[in-house]
Amino acid sequence: MEFFDRFAVPHPSPLIYASMVAIGLTVMAIILGITYFKKWGYLWREWLTTVDHKRIGIMYIISALLMLFRGGADAVMMRLQTSVPDNAFLDAQHYNEVFTTHGVVMIFFMAMAFVIGLMNFVVPLQIGARDVAFPRLNAISFWLYFAGAMLFNISFVIGGSPDAGWTNYYPLASTDFSTSVGVNYYNWALQISGIGTLMTGINFIVTILKMRAPGMKLMKMPMFTWSALITNIIIVFAFPVLTIALLMGTFDRQFGTNFFTSVNGGMDMMWANLFWVWGHPEVYILILPAFGIYSEIISTFSRRNLYGYNSMVSSMAIISLLSFLVWVHHFFTMGHGALTNSIFSITTMAIAVPTGIKIFNWLLTMWKGKITFTVPMLYSVAFIPLFTIGGVTGVMLAMASADYQYHNTMFLVAHFHNVIIPGVVFAMLAGLTYWWPKMFGFMLNERIGKWAFWNLAIGFCLAFFPMYITGLDGQARRMYTYSEATGFGPLNMLSFLGAGIMAIGFVLIVYNVYYSFRHAPRNVGDDPWNARTLEWATHNPVPEYNFAITPQVDSSQAFWDSKKHGYQLFKDDLKDIHMPNNSGLPIIMAGLFFIFGFSFVFFIWAGVILSGIGILACMAYRSFEKDDGYHIPVKEVKETEEKFGGAKK
């Protein structure tokens, strides 16, 4: 029995036991359901082994939405706990675990997955490609992300959650202060999904550089594709830093090294340094695709070309470089001298300039435009003022001397939620609504969508604006409770109400999916929004080969030209189409990675060695495998095209 003791949860509570039961029941229900409806074969053939970028994108988005609800539940629990002074709903340890998992899940497993999911679905279509450059690698990326996410999510029922915050600062994260295996989970879950993300980065850079439709010069790419390119460049150069930092953390916790201790030369703040060398670029990894999505949506629903294309691109390029130059502003209070702080203070303020340029470009795109307030456009319009407030408070935080007042208070929490929620979350929801008909062939209900939007927008303001005030008054972040004498009570109650309204908004989105699936008309056409980019030039939903004929492009808005000026996009004849084969290897490898990570977390060396050998064996198998893909004959392409309503001209 001693062997199994290590899997026990160190701080059990009725909530955790209830979750265990709920997880067990859900998993059983899913397995039974699939078996009952005899869907295992379908699932395996069509989804689990797929290398199709569209399906991988959809799987990313579904996972991201699941994680959104996991992280959202954490958020509501935190707001509930702090809604009144001296609340005893959660104890200190449980609260630590909840805010840690909230941060990690939302950043790594929700936002990243959502961004990458939309990129997966949209980018190849926007550049007129058949798939990504390395379809098999793309599947590996997804399954590694999924394995990492699952590994992280089982932590709270097996062995205990990490409890040192999503930034996982040492010495708090060391074995002295974080005695459960939680931080081991953190290290391995992020390591595994990080490898997947790095592969995605490489994959998309090559895809965008090499697979654009003939005639699509770099400066004729749609803005979302541009943002994806820049984002992936940041991914490629930022994620290796996290890899090494996590490795060092693992060594400290599991092999007794002294990287982040305070003895034998160790330096705990070095973790903070490395974490933010990766962490600050990460912020831009999340926000740049959001900028790309807003650019597409604002231009589409203003019926105008995007204003200032060149300045949009160059400001993103500048952001990508500057994003690697500002990381020290996350620990101004560490105690380095005025010189260091001043340098990083200036670079931080400098990054506000290209961001400001983009804000003006969006405003000028809408200027004199014929604006239609659809759901995606509502999110985009709300984004501009809300994000600007977040940006301005960011500049406040960038002033190193003033930061000593704001640091680690609720002011900071308000600031970064103020950029992440209107910035990233709104963009993802806007993008999802916008591209939904391309994914599933029907539109989401506008009326319910607007209700959801207003709940989210108002709930957001209620939940986070009070934190600016309590933060300035000195409420520290990550404190599980406070006394009544502080006077923080009423404003925190307001935050809780806001969180509740946001929760209603998210539930409405789920209801909208259900409602639209049942009631929305299926004959929406291929271009329901009257959009401007290439992804709308193919059928709805998209056939597996994307474009029967590769489009030819001569301007930045070739599809718009084809609609308004009779430009001919598809000039070639139908040909055989070469497609990549499905493969079970990615999911098997990711499963082995999961076992590897899990065994490592618990020091089960036999599991580590066996799964490690298994992973290498998979790679060796892949090396020797011959896989040239297959061809879809012209006849079949023709039949498919007929079924979708005739070949595109």
Add this chain to the structure above:
Amino acid sequence: MKIDHSQPLEYSTEQNKMNILGFWIFLGAEIMLFATLFTSYFVYEDRIGSGPAGAEIFGITPVLFETFILLTSSFTIGLAIHAMRIQRTKAMLVFLGITLLLGAAFLGIEIYEFTHYYHVGATLQTSAFTAILLTTLGTHGAHVTFGLFWGLFIILQIRKRGLTPETANKSFIFSLYWHFLDVVWIFIFSFVYLKGMM
């Protein structure tokens, strides 16, 4: 699969070109991976706690052997790629074999070096300095080890299938990897060993 015969075999298909570009970008990521290790190394260099300093444990002899062996292996794999381009499959395999043997010799010396460190009391747990030293060297060594297996698989594939667009592509990419490991070693040699012993 369209094959363009005007190009060298390793560039002859679109997929091959993408593979090569993708690997270059991967090497960009590897630059950052090792840069992070170097960053940490420079920060921890003087933080030796109660353990030995670099100058006390580094020996010039094994380092010189490692350096010249790896430099030579980088030369021979360059020759292997040249032989591949003039269709001399046999010569190519010989050069590849020499490269891997040199790689194995390098690894042998590095293992010797590690046992030496162990004996003089510089282990992973001794101090922040020894930990980052062994982690940096170990990461490079792990890359070399991985490369040995990878190179071996490529030799086997060329023997079985001959020089095809796929095997030529794999060989070229492997050569990029191997040269890159040499570049990393140059930086380890200069800024870990020589700087430490200066």
Add this chain to the structure above:
Amino acid sequence: MKELFPLKQVNGFIFSLLLTVIALSVYFMDLSFELGMTILLITAFVQATVQLVVFMHAGESEDKSAIYTSTLYGIIIALFTVFGSLLAMVWGYM
């Protein structure tokens, strides 16, 4: 036999051996720290460039601008990281 040893590669090899020997001077001669570091920085980066251009054929394909850009970008960010971290954690740390 001769066609197996092209001049470009052989010269590159000899040059890199030479650079290694120059770098070794910091060990065998009694140089100041500044001079030694200057020598090491020059020899290391020249050596890396030789590998990149002569052996890795970085400039031969149609994607050379992408290859050079990504490599250069990596090097620049690597230098930012190294020196920024030293500034934050060693030189500027009180």
